[in-house]
Amino acid sequence: MKADLHIHTTFSDGIFTPKEIVTMALASKLQAISITDHDAVEGVLEAQKYIKNNNYELKIITGIELGTQVAEHAVHILGYHFDCQNDKLRLVTANLRLAREKRLTDIVAKVKNLGYNIGVGKIDGREKSFGRPYVAKQLVKAGYFKNVQEAFNELLGAGKPGYIPQPKLSPKEAIDLLHAAGGIAILAHPSELNNYNLVQQLLTECQFDGIEVWHPSADQSSEQRWLHLATELGLLVSGGSDFHGHSGRFPEKLGDYTIGYNQIKNVIEYS
Numbered sequence: 283m284k285a286d287l288h289i290h291t292t293f294s295d296g297i298f299t300p301k302e303i304v305t306m307a308l309a310s311k312l313q314a315i316s317i318t319d320h321d322a323v324e325g326v327l328e329a330q331k332y333i334k335n336n337n338y339e340l341k342i343i344t345g346i347e348l349g350t351q352v353a354e355h356a357v358h359i360l361g362y363h364f365d366c367q368n369d370k371l372r373l374v375t376a377n378l379r380l381a382r383e384k385r386l387t388d389i390v391a392k393v394k395n396l397g398y399n400i401g402v403g404k405i406d407g408r409e410k411s412f413g414r415p416y417v418a419k420q421l422v423k424a425g426y427f428k429n430v431q432e433a434f435n436e437l438l439g440a441g442k443p444g445y446i447p448q449p450k451l452s453p454k455e456a457i458d459l460l461h462a463a464g465g466i467a468i469l470a471h472p473s474e475l476n477n478y479n480l481v482q483q484l485l486t487e488c489q490f491d492g493i494e495v496w497h498p499s500a501d502q503s504s505e506q507r508w509l510h511l512a513t514e515l516g517l518l519v520s521g522g523s524d525f526h527g528h529s530g531r532f533p534e535k536l537g538d539y540t541i542g543y544n545q546i547k548n549v550i551e552y553s
C-alpha cells in the first residue's frame with residue numbers, strides 16, 4: 283500500500299488539475315493522497331468531491347502548504363485534517379493569495395526591467411495561488427530558459443536578480459491557524475533548509491505535530507536523521523513527493539515517488 287501526502291495542483295503552481303491528480307493517483311495504485319496547494323484549499327475540495335461523486339477507492343485528506351519565514355530561511359508548513367470551511371483559514375489564505383497576485387505583477391515588472399520581455403495575461407489571486415513557477419513557465423515559453431529549474435537558478439531563486447520574497451506568516455501564526463481549524467501542522471521538507479540546528483530549534487520551540495521525513499530532497503541518511511529526531515521528540519512522521527508536474531523537477535510523474543501507507547499511517551488516519 284502506497285501513499286503521497288504532498289501534491290500540488292493548478293490551484294497553486296502544479297500543472298495538473300485536481301481531477302487529473304485523482305486519475306493519476308488511481309492509475310499509480312495509491313491508497314491515500316493529500317493535495318497541499320500553497321495557500322489554497324480549493325484544489326483539495328474539488329478532488330474530494332470528484333472522488334465522492336465517482337465512488338473511487340482513494341483516501342484523500344485535506345491539506346495545504348503555508349510558506350513562513352524565519353530570518354532568511356523559508357520554512358514551509360504542511361497542514362492536514364483541518365476544516366476547509368474554517369472562516370479564519372479561508373480569510374487568511376485568500377489574503378495571502380491576493381498578496382501573491384501583487385507580488386507576481388511586481389516580479390514581472392522586475393524581470394522586464396532586466397530585459398526579459400514576458401506577459402503573464404490576466405492573473406486573479408481569488409481563484410488560485412500564484413508563485414514563481416508561473417513566471418518561470420512564461421520565461422521558458424518565451425525562450426529565455428530551457429526549463430523552470432534553469433529560470434530559478436539564474437533569475438527567480440532567492441538572491442537572484444528577479445527575486446521578490448513571498449508574503450509570509452510566521453511559523454507560529456501558521457501553526458496556530460491550522461490548530462484553530464482543527465488540523466495538524468507538519469514541518470515540510472526539512473532537508474531543504476540545509477540547517478539541522480534550525481530544524482531542531484523549530485521542532486522544539488514551535489507547536490509542530492510532525493515532520494515530513496520522506497521527501498525527494500532527503501537522502502537516506504537524512505531520512506534516518508529526521509526519523510530519529512521525530513522519535514526523540516514524539517512527533518508524527520509524514521511524507522510526500524511534492525509533485526508539481528514541471529519537467530526537470532523531481533518527480534516527473536505522480537507515483538514515481540511514494541511512501542508506504544503504514545509508514546505514515548498515523549498522519550493519514552489522524553483523528
Ligand code: AMP
Nearest residue numbers: 295412413414415430431434448526531
Ligand atoms: P513561491 O511560492 O513563489 O515562492 O515559489 C515556490 C515554489 O517554486 C516551490 O513550491 C516550488 O514549486 C518552486 N521552486 C522553488 N525552487 C525551485 C527551483 N530551484 N526549481 C524549480 N522550482 C522551484
Ligand code: ZN
Nearest residue numbers: 290295320526
Ligand atoms: Zn510549489
Ligand code: FE
Nearest residue numbers: 347358470471
Ligand atoms: Fe514547499
Ligand code: FE
Nearest residue numbers: 288290347524
Ligand atoms: Fe510543496
